[in-house]
Amino acid sequence: MADETSGQKSKGIPPIPDAAESWARQAWTHLESVRQATPLIQCITNFVSMDLVANVLLSAGASPAMIHAAEEIPDFTPQIHGLYINVGTLTPAWLPAMKAAAQVANERNKPWVLDPVASGASGYRLKACLELLKLKPTVVRGNGSEILALFRGSLNGTSKGVDSLHESTEAVEAAKSLAQISGSIIAVSGAVDIVTDGERVVGVRNGVPMLQKITAAGCSVTALIAAFVAVNPQQPLEATATALSVFGMCGEIGLEKAGGPASLRLQLIDALNGLDRDTLHHRAKIENM
Structure with a gap:
């Protein structure tokens, strides 16, 4: 192996990056792709989160659309690049629209x-x-208690309102x-964010505890x-x-300037808007587990 590596260097071929560097490169590529493509994201989300969700998407370079009327879905949803469904302020009137949009x-x-x-x-x-899970979402993102409730299919003390007990x-x-x-890809938010396809497991260690003090931070990520x-x-x-x-590293950057949750909310949006490649490469904390 040593000889092969030396040969690669002598031919001017860069060495294979380690896992952390590879993940950082992917993160920058994905962010740049959002900024360049400005994907249209339909958001059927809760009343509490609409403002922050829209601003986070805009700051990242995407185009948010808060379209939740069932009557608009046949015309509008075929045009989108991605769909986001959030059941935070769920009502019987909204559930059929969520199902229709997913279909x-x-x-x-x-x-x-x-x-x-x-x-x-x-x-x-x-x-x-x-x-909704039966309609095959591409990704499901929740906290530990939410994911456990879905897996078990029962309540059984898995929830404390919107807060996680796990x-x-x-x-x-x-x-x-x-x-x-x-x-589906399952993502579990926490001190370490877990992402899995059922076989591979990836851990993400970016973020700050104060994000938990901002309403709709989880919805926005x-x-x-x-x-x-x-x-x-x-x-x-x-x-x-x-x-x-x-998202987590922008929380870290924002906290360096923030005095509390209210200013962190503003600084988070600014950090996402201004995030550059060097900063991202320096701060990304993604690992294969």
Whole structure:
């Protein structure tokens, strides 16, 4: 091997990058692709998150559209590049629109991402999330308790409202099994974000605890995943991991200037808008587990 490496150097062939460098390069490629392609992302998301979701997508270079009326889906959804569904303020009137949009996305081979907010908080909410899961989302992103509720298909103390009772690392095996059963990429947010396709497991260590103090931060990172997957539909696991890393590192950058959650929200958006390649390469913390 030493001789082969020496030969590569003598011929001017760069050495194969290590895993961390490879992940950083992918993260920059995905962010640049979003900025260049400006993918149209339809967001059927909750009332609390709409503002931050739209601003995060815009700052990343995507084009958000808050279209949730069932009557508009046949005309609008075929035009999108990606779909984001969030059940945070779920109502019976919205669920049919979510299902219809997911079905159109599937028919048109458009990726879509599900955020099963507080999936274990009530029987109605869990049933709705399980029905959406059957429609084969490309990616499902939730906290440990939300993913455990989906995997178990029952409440059983898996939820404290929208807050998680479980660390992401406690849900790794459930996430792997759920990925195998559903065919979706499963992402579990926490101190270490976990991403799995049922076989591979990737860990993302970017982020700051204060992001938990910002309403809709989790909703917004799921929307960012939708944008990254929209421009990289053939590699949804990689796109999911890099989106989580980019969002987390922008939280880190924002916290350096912020005085609290309110200013962190603003600084996060600015950091995402201004993120450059050198900073991303320096800060990306993605690893194969």
